[in-house]
Amino acid sequence: MSSIFSKIIKGEIPSYKIVEDDNYFAFLDINPNAKGHTLCIPKVEVDRIFDLDEEVYMGLMQFSRKVAVAIEKTIPCNRVGLSVIGLEVPHAHVHLIPIESMDDMRFISKVKMTKEEFEDLAEAIRSNL
Ligand code: AMP
Numbered sequence: 001m002s003s004i005f006s007k008i009i010k011g012e013i014p015s016y017k018i019v020e021d022d023n024y025f026a027f028l029d030i031n032p033n034a035k036g037h038t039l040c041i042p043k044v045e046v047d048r049i050f051d052l053d054e055e056v057y058m059g060l061m062q063f064s065r066k067v068a069v070a071i072e073k074t075i076p077c078n079r080v081g082l083s084v085i086g087l088e089v090p091h092a093h094v095h096l097i098p099i100e101s102m103d104d105m106r107f108i109s110k111v112k113m114t115k116e117e118f119e120d121l122a123e124a125i126r127s128n129l
Pocket of ligand 1: 028030031032039084086
C-alpha cells in the first residue's frame with residue numbers, strides 16, 4: 001500500500017506544495033511546530049532515511065538545503081533546524097523547521113494555521129527559491 005506521502009506526490013491527497021523535481025517533493029507540514037515547518041521527501045518510497053541509496057540520500061540533502069535557504073528568506077527566525085524522525089509516516093522525510101529556540105524542535109507545541117495561511121506561506125517560500 002502506498003504511504004500517505006506517496007499519495008501526496010501522486011496528487012491523490014492534497015498538500016501545500018512548495019516545489020518538486022523529478023526525484024524530490026517539498027510541502028508544508030500539516031501540523032507545524034512553527035510557521036514554515038516543511039517536509040522534504042524522496043519520490044521513491046523507502047521507510048528509513050538511511051536505507052535510501054546513497055545517491056538519493058545525498059540528493060535529498062541538496063534539495064532540502066535549497067528549500068531551507070528559501071524558508072530562511074521567507075520566515076524571520078534564528079535559523080532553520082533539520083530533523084529526521086519518521087515514527088509516524090513510514091516514508092523517509094526531512095523536517096525543516098524555522099526556529100528561535102530548542103523548544104521549536106521538540107514537536108510538543110504546535111501552531112494552528114488556516115488553509116489560506118498555508119497556501120500563502122507555500123507560495124511565499126516558493127517565490128524565494
Ligand atoms: P514523523 O513520521 O514522526 O517524522 O512525523 C510525520 C510528520 O508528517 C508529522 O509532523 C505530521 O504532522 C506530518 N504529516 C502527516 N500527514 C501529513 C499530511 N497529509 N500533510 C502534511 N504533513 C503531514
